[in-house]
Amino acid sequence: MHLQNITIVGGGACGISAFIELFLQLRIADSHRKVSITIIEENSEVGRGLAFGTREQGHILNTQADLMGIHVSEPQHFSEWLIRHDDRVGDEVVDNQGKNEAFTTRRLYGDYLAEQFQHYFRLAQDEGMQTEVIHASALAVTRLGDGFSISLSGNKTHKCDILLLAPGTPVGNKYPELEKRSHYFSAPWPSEPILDRIPKDADVAIIGSSLSAIDALMTLTDNGYTGQIHCYSLDGQLPRVQPEKQEMPERQFLTLKNLHEIQRTQLRNPTVKEVLRLFMQEAEHYAGGKIDWKATKRDHKTAGELLKDDIQIAENGGDALINIPYSLRYDSSQMWKWLDADEKLRFKKWLGSYWASHRHCMPLVNARRVLDLFEKGQLNIIPKMEGVEYDEHEDAFKIEFDGGKTAFEKYLINATGPASAVEHMKSELMQNLLKSKLIDPDPVGGIKINTETMQVISGDQVSPNFYAVGHITNGVLLDVNAVWFNVKTIGNLCRHLTAQIIGKAS
Structure with missing residues (x-):
């Protein structure tokens, strides 16, 4: 019997989360012996990737531990892991208001990822699933019917039936x-x-x-x-600076309900101006009065003076301009989906840097x-x-x-950060995929995908047996730099892929 091969390109956080969830769903469906899974990872160790492979003490997670779990539907798994491994944590928990709300070093999180992968990789093999890791760089992909041939470094090739791109955070080639x-x-x-x-x-x-x-x-x-x-x-x-104890305000204006009401009554998607107007209402309601919006441009003081103010604000729980974006965490991606492409571009032009500095705090x-x-x-x-x-x-x-x-x-x-547009990604694989037209660049950034199943779209059609997760989907999805969000999309991907495999096997 031919075993369908699923190949995951990338062995960082997204890649191992996908591997673990695929194994679990296939094992529960008793279909794990009908497929094999290959992980292609260029580094010597699977699990860390670029983001979490750092060994520097000062490289800290920008998200608290209770959102960093690598398992689908278990965002607190990492904070629970910290509690179980309290004896080995030591100075790696650098900003601790209790393990659930801890900010840890990225190298400790890399240890967690590597440990989770090793455990489930061995478990998959013990349960009879064929698995392998190929330590090489994926350089190019060729379509072979409904399958693929992947060109690897060292003049090697690898063939697979199903391909999942999880290459991690793409370094830019701006200069x-x-x-x-x-x-x-x-x-x-x-x-x-x-x-x-x-x-x-x-x-x-x-x-x-x-x-x-x-x-x-x-x-x-x-x-x-x-x-x-x-x-x-x-x-x-x-x-901006992450508050010690951040509030999650209950919003009344900038809500999915109010944005959907625009769709329902106006028969169109909301505009950036409408979203911004609702945000301003929300912020002033939270602040208890009018906000001097000109002052929020933050150009009236030096960066050092602003940082000193921000630290004091963070020590006192944050302000409306930090806490309202924080409260949007679980809704912002759906709101983003409801913006038309030209409105997304307008958002990035008008508000992109403002959103980044207030939503993604240090x-x-x-x-x-x-x-x-x-x-x-x-x-x-x-x-x-x-x-x-x-x-x-x-x-x-x-x-x-x-x-x-x-x-x-x-x-x-x-240090300008990850590349958004595919053409600016310092990746031979992504550039070759673009040249061969196996992927379509999204005008807002990243590549086009079906946001419900994470299937790659090429030539305005879903590409069979081809999936993508993580930062390379940054145009159609918003929170792709957040582990918890990527894990959520991986859950959708794995449910769709498992259903496909079970259907074919039957």
Whole structure:
């Protein structure tokens, strides 16, 4: 009997969550011996991926533990794991208001992921399912009827019947012309090249001031760097600070009910203006009065002054502009689906950076460390960045900002965050999939998929036996940088795929 092979490209959080849930659903349906599962992972260890493979103490989860469970419908599994493994946690729980609300190091979370994978991989084999891990890079995919042939590094190929893309967080290639420069680092991770090639007393420039830049700052701080650090970005805004005890307000205005009422009465999807108007009503209701919306642009103080204010706000439970977006956590993806493509683009243009800095906050422990850099005079945030190039005469990176001003920097870390558009993803696999037209880029970002089943859409049609999860779906879905949300979509994917397999087997 031919065993259908399911191949998962990517052995990070999304890949192992999909593996575990597929095994569980197939085992419960007594169909686990009718398929084999292969995981293709370029790193030597499955489970950590780029995001959670870091070994830096200062790289902290930006989400509390009770939302980080890797198992479908069990978001608190990681916090329960922390309690069971209290003897080995030690200093890895860095911001602890009780294990459920803890913020831990990403390396500890990587340990959790690796342990979960190893357990269920062995269990699947013990139960009679054929499984394997191929340590190689997936470079290209070719259609073979309803199946696939995957080109791997080392001049190898692998054939499968069902393909699931879970390549993790894509590093951007925004400045490909700088890649050949040994003093340029295309991402803050892994940290080893940065630590190997930048002297401890050197001045360092960072492009970006969002959460990725915070990781770069923590890498430098944890390893005793003493030089000046200059962060260049468009808006010069740091992320807001996660409150110690964050409230989940009960919303009255910006609700699914009210947005659906627009659909029902107007026979159209809501607009960004309507969503923003409801948000402003919600925020002022929560704040108990009018808000000076001009002041929320946060351009009236320096980044250091704003951070000092934000830490105090976080210590007192947050404000409307943090807590209302936080309360949207479980509804925001559905709201996003209800926006037309042009409205999504309008949202990203008008409100994208505002949403990112208020919804995706930095942990309080890191905020205090960043403030210390400001107070020591070691850190400077420079807004209105316009461009960067390498100047051969100066043997340095020339950065232009604020209407033609220039600065020359010897060491440059790109911390602008993950790539959104497929064409900007630094991935040979994604570029080859795009060239071969096996995927269609979504105009908002990532690739087109069926959001209910996670099937890839190509040529405006669902592509049989082809699925995708995680950040590469960032245009049609909103919260793809959140583990809990990706795990939820993986549950939908696995239910659909299991039904397909059981139907074919019968």
